[in-house]
Each structure stands twice: as C-alpha cells, then as structure tokens.
Amino acid sequence: MTSRYKDVYREWQTDPLAFWAHAAVAIDWFKPWDKVFDAEQGPYGRWYAGAQCNTCHNAVDRHVEQGRADQPALIYDSAVTGTQRRITYAELLDEVNALAAVLIDKGVGKGDRVIIYMAMVPEAIVAMLACARIGAVHSVVFGGFAAHELATRIDDAKPVMIIATSCGLEPGRVVAYKPMLDKAIEQAAHKVGTCLILVRPQQPHELVADRDFDYADAVAAARGRKVPCAVVEATDPLYILYTSGTTGQPKGVVRDNGGHLVALAWSMGAIYDTKPGEVFWAASDIGWAVGHSYIAYAPLFIGATSIIYEGKPVGTPDAGAFWRVISEHKVKVLFTAPTAFRAIKKEDPKGEFIARYDLSSLKYLFLAGERADTDTIKWAEEKLGVPVIDHWWQTESGWPMAANPAGLGMLPVKYGSPTVPMPGYDIQVLDDAGHPVKRGDLGNIVVKLPLPPSCLPTLWNADKRFCEAYTSEFPGYYKTADAGIVDEEGYVYIMSRTDDIINVAGHRLSTGAMEEVLSSHPDVAECAVIGIADHLKGQVPCGFIVLKSGVTRAESDIEQDCVVLIRERIGPIAAFKLAITAKRLPKTRSGKILRGTMQKIADQEPWNMPATIDDPAILDEIIVVLEARGIGRK
Numbered sequence: 001m002t003s004r005y006k007d008v009y010r011e012w013q014t015d016p017l018a019f020w021a022h023a024a025v026a027i028d029w030f031k032p033w034d035k036v037f038d039a040e041q042g043p044y045g046r047w048y049a050g051a052q053c054n055t056c057h058n059a060v061d062r063h064v065e066q067g068r069a070d071q072p073a074l075i076y077d078s079a080v081t082g083t084q085r086r087i088t089y090a091e092l093l094d095e096v097n098a099l100a101a102v103l104i105d106k107g108v109g110k111g112d113r114v115i116i117y118m119a120m121v122p123e124a125i126v127a128m129l130a131c132a133r134i135g136a137v138h139s140v141v142f143g144g145f146a147a148h149e150l151a152t153r154i155d156d157a158k159p160v161m162i163i164a165t166s167c168g169l170e171p172g173r174v175v176a177y178k179p180m181l182d183k184a185i186e187q188a189a190h191k192v193g194t195c196l197i198l199v200r201p202q203q204p205h206e207l208v209a210d211r212d213f214d215y216a217d218a219v220a221a222a223r224g225r226k227v228p229c230a231v232v233e234a235t236d237p238l239y240i241l242y243t244s245g246t247t248g249q250p251k252g253v254v255r256d257n258g259g260h261l262v263a264l265a266w267s268m269g270a271i272y273d274t275k276p277g278e279v280f281w282a283a284s285d286i287g288w289a290v291g292h293s294y295i296a297y298a299p300l301f302i303g304a305t306s307i308i309y310e311g312k313p314v315g316t317p318d319a320g321a322f323w324r325v326i327s328e329h330k331v332k333v334l335f336t337a338p339t340a341f342r343a344i345k346k347e348d349p350k351g352e353f354i355a356r357y358d359l360s361s362l363k364y365l366f367l368a369g370e371r372a373d374t375d376t377i378k379w380a381e382e383k384l385g386v387p388v389i390d391h392w393w394q395t396e397s398g399w400p401m402a403a404n405p406a407g408l409g410m411l412p413v414k415y416g417s418p419t420v421p422m423p424g425y426d427i428q429v430l431d432d433a434g435h436p437v438k439r440g441d442l443g444n445i446v447v448k449l450p451l452p453p454s455c456l457p458t459l460w461n462a463d464k465r466f467c468e469a470y471t472s473e474f475p476g477y478y479k480t481a482d483a484g485i486v487d488e489e490g491y492v493y494i495m496s497r498t499d500d501i502i503n504v505a506g507h508r509l510s511t512g513a514m515e516e517v518l519s520s521h522p523d524v525a526e527c528a529v530i531g532i533a534d535h536l537k538g539q540v541p542c543g544f545i546v547l548k549s550g551v552t553r554a555e556s557d558i559e560q561d562c563v564v565l566i567r568e569r570i571g572p573i574a575a576f577k578l579a580i581t582a583k584r585l586p587k588t589r590s591g592k593i594l595r596g597t598m599q600k601i602a603d604q605e606p607w608n609m610p611a612t613i614d615d616p617a618i619l620d621e622i623i624v625v626l627e628a629r630g631i632g633r634k
C-alpha cells in the first residue's frame, strides 16, 4: 500500500483549521464550536473554542447506545495476582455511573480536582472516567512516587478528594500506598478532606475516621444510580498530569476536553491503524502520559478494547508474559517502551518464549518514551515478524509528534528515526540563537505555534511558567527541549535532551530534582546528578557528592544515605543506586558544573576539555573516582 501520509500532511498544511474541523466529526459534541481555533485565548490560543462536550460520554455512553454494550471495553490482566477481568462497555458505564454518584455525594463538583493514586487496576480508569463524567479534573500520580512527590502534587493541584488503592504489587513485593498517602496528606499544606480507598486483599488497611471511605462499599451502595454527563467546555481541563521539570517542582501539564478527544481519536486510525472492536494494548502505567492517552482514553474514544496489564515484561513469571497476553486477548497493536524489549531480549535472546504462543493477531509493535536502539528494533522485527514503529512524543503533546503512520500506509523505515512529523506539527530545527540550521544539522527541535489539539494549552495555574519553559526562548515556537536532526527527506531524529531530564526505563526524571534531595543531606556541600548509559534502562542516574569540610563519617555510609534519601523522597522509580564522593566538582570559570562532560566521560564518549573550564585537574579526579567504580575509561 502506498502511503497517503504526504497528501494528508499537505492537506493539514494547506488548511489546518479545515483539517481539524474535519477530524472533529468523529466526536459527539453537545454544542459546536464558535471557532475551530481561537488565537486570543490562553498563552498561544485554544482549540474548539465555544464547543461543549463530555469526554466520558464519548468514551463510554455513546458506544453503549450504538451497539457495543456487550463488547469488552477493558480487559484487566494481572500477571502479579493471576487474575483477569473483562469489563464490557455496559458494565463500564454502570461502574462509572456509580462512582460518579459517590463523588457527587461526597461533594466533588465541576472543576474540582481529584488525585488518583492507584495501582494498575480497572478502578483507576473508572475513577478517571467518573471525574470526566461530572466535569471534575483528575490528576493521576504514579504509584512509584514516594510521599513527598505526592505531597508536592497535592499542594499544586489542591484536590478535594484522593482516590487510592491500599497498595501496588511489584514482583515479590507489596508496596503499601496507604502509609505513603497518609504521610503525604500530613506533609502537604493543602488539606484534603476525603479519601476513597480501594482496599486490596494483599494490603488491608485501617481507614482514618471521617476522612477515608471504603471504595467498594461506597460504589456498591451507589450501584444502579445514573449521573448525567456534565456539559463542559471543550477548553475546560480534563486532567492535570505532573511531569518532571528542571526543578524539584513538577510541571502540571493541562489537557483539555475537546482537543484531546479529537486528536486522540484521529491518531487511533491514522497512526495506530486500530478500528472499533479491535484490541489495543499500551503496556505502560496509567501514571504516565502513554497510560492516560492509550490505556485509558484513545481506545475507548473509538470503541476499541483496551488492555490494562498489571505486571512486568519479565519476571511475572517469565519473558513470555507479553506473548501470553497478546495470544490470550488477541491483541492487534502493542505499544511499549524499548526498555521492555531490552529486558525481554536479555532474558530470552533467542526468542524461545515467542514460539510458544499464537501471535497471529499482532500486527504492529509501537515503541516510544526513549530512544529506540537499532539492535532492539531489529531483534523485535525479526522475532515478531511485524512492523516495529519507533515514534516520538512527550507528556506535553499527549499523542505522537513524529511517527510512521501505519493507518495511512507506512513510509520506508530509517533506523534511528521515529520517521516524520504528524499533521499538526511543523517541526523545525534551530540553533541556539533561533536561526534555522541546515537540513541534517543538529539543533534544538521546536514546533511552530500553534500546537495542535491535545497538546498542553498551558501549565496548571502557571501561564507564566508555561511561557518561560516552552515559548520564550524561541518566539513563535514551542521548545521541545530535545536536540535532533531533520534530514533531507524530512525524517526526524531525536538525539538527546537539552535540559536536565533523563530517561530511566522510559520514565522521565529530573536530575535537578535529585540534586535538590541530595543537597538536603546534612553532610553534603554540593552535588551533581547525571544520567549514565545503562544497557537495560537506557539511562540510570549517577550522583556526585562533595562532603562538607570536617565531616568524619565514612564516605560509603553517606553515599548509602543518599541512595535511601532519594528512594524515600522521590521514590523507587528514580532507580538511584549510585552515589559517588568526589573532592571537587568540575566547573566553568563562571561556576557552572560541567555535567555534560562528566556524562561523556562516564559513557566513554569522545569529549573535549571545555575551553571555559576553571581547573582541568578536577576532571582528572572525576575520571579516577569513576574508574574506581568500573565506569568510564577502562
């Protein structure tokens, strides 16, 4: 099949408003828009201004009304508990109605925020949809984050309610969420009045009187009640998703209702080649953008079936876990992070588990979240015999910015490139002064404003921070903070971040936030955290600490304290296992720590002595301490 990509992209370029008006036909609107795009609203404009809709209606109700009542909407497959549950669209509607009734009874109203701190259970998606139904704004916090991170989000979002599970289940370990929730509520300045706790049998928990209510009891009592879908503005917020910024204060990415509905529904057909009734599996977590967009929302927007998987690619129980899920549930499209495939490849290099399952339903593998290395892509192509599509996006966009659009007909694959810009994205490469670079040259990847529907219109209560972070440096453009290349044929290559974000097992983390934690240790005078290459997780953090003079405790004890401190303050997901004591940190004459040079040394990449370095001898010291840990020059 020849690709229709060029025609479709040109169609968008020629008349973007007509393109997005046409795409919006797939959505049920209570009231049509006054303007497809209103440049006067928000920091750079708003999509579908004046339109009214409801996200839950589009995800659930309309499919029940249009003949999908008995089709599974969600398939919950928990490899860690060995249970499965199929939830039809009709059942999902009942569950969402009941929970929506509970929310209203507990005083949650339109525009109120609700934090969801839950494991990968279907109730998490029910909670998201129930909020959407009544026009409340949800903010899901990933379970791998510790109490302090949760407290930061509570103080920023100021929720009226938190919905939580009593625990999450990691292989061989029950992670008690409830104590972390209690601690976070205690730490936060904003006081949360009501919590709804889904108590799991693996971790029964005491409920705090007058604050905590049992999720199951409350929903059981409300079963059978019907709550009409609230009429919300297309531009009203659907959710806030916090993501790492360059400081310890995460950025509250806002997603609106209308633009999100349109872009995600469009992407399911054009990019993922998925039709109503087919089974789509994003093996991620609802705490991340991938989980929001492609576990909870997009498959439901089009009436497909979404898998919610509680488990890992390996170890639950083995490297055949993904193939079991695909064969049992007839998955057409699998979407995950390259790190999952690196983990499988490491355990089962010959792909012997693959041969044990019938994978005939699988048509595509999509990878995103970090750079997909060519070895992993080729291994997956060879072992699975389906197209393996690397695509690039960010929490901020909520859907792919560059991809090989399977539904429009695939373009030739170039290894190392997530292929081409999607309609809506005019991707350009600028030098640091804001001038376009020559095709094929490395520079700052930017997107010409306005961003397309579904992209963040702003940060939660922080228009100024939005502008500072994304639009001030290159006026007229959105700064992606990725560096890369666009080649002669328009293929995009993403090389690295231009800020302090690192990607650990596809999870986005801020080294700046880790530095803030390390600096709080009483014996640490200064510190620097860098991301170093890791064969499994892509990158892992490595912290350098300089001790205050006069400290007499053993360096190894303080390093261990630092590891524990980051686990406690940020969470296990930071995968911070390496703290190294150094006498001094290499800096420029103006005092900037040379993190980039340290990272190159650790990764054995070519590096030059920076012209602005204050004292070259310090870099030699760093080389020595790294070598002592078996890192860097051998």
Ligand code: COA
Pocket: 142, 143, 144, 145, 168, 170, 171, 175, 283, 284, 285, 288, 290, 312, 313, 314, 336, 337, 339, 340, 343, 368, 369, 504, 505, 506, 507, 536, 571, 572, 573, 574, 575
């Ligand atoms: N709640 C509590 N703790 C969690 C958690 C959760 N929801 N998710 C992860 N953790 C913990 C893990 O148990 C681990 O703790 P440990 O240090 O005690 O071992 C730590 O956080 C790091 O987790 P993770 O990054 O998942 O590493 P892992 O070694 O357990 O597994 C992979 C490695 C590659 C198997 C895993 O990262 C994976 O499946 N990745 C898939 C890709 C993905 O989901 N990407 C998301 C964006 S698309």
Ligand code: AMP
Pocket: 243, 289, 367, 368, 369, 370, 371, 372, 390, 391, 392, 393, 394, 395, 396, 418, 480, 481, 482, 494, 495, 496, 497, 503, 506, 507, 508
């Ligand atoms: P997140 O917001 O967690 O989705 O992380 C977004 C960042 O992950 C991007 O800015 C990139 O740095 C990186 N990323 C995502 N997808 C890819 C990809 N396909 N190739 C390279 N980097 C990617």
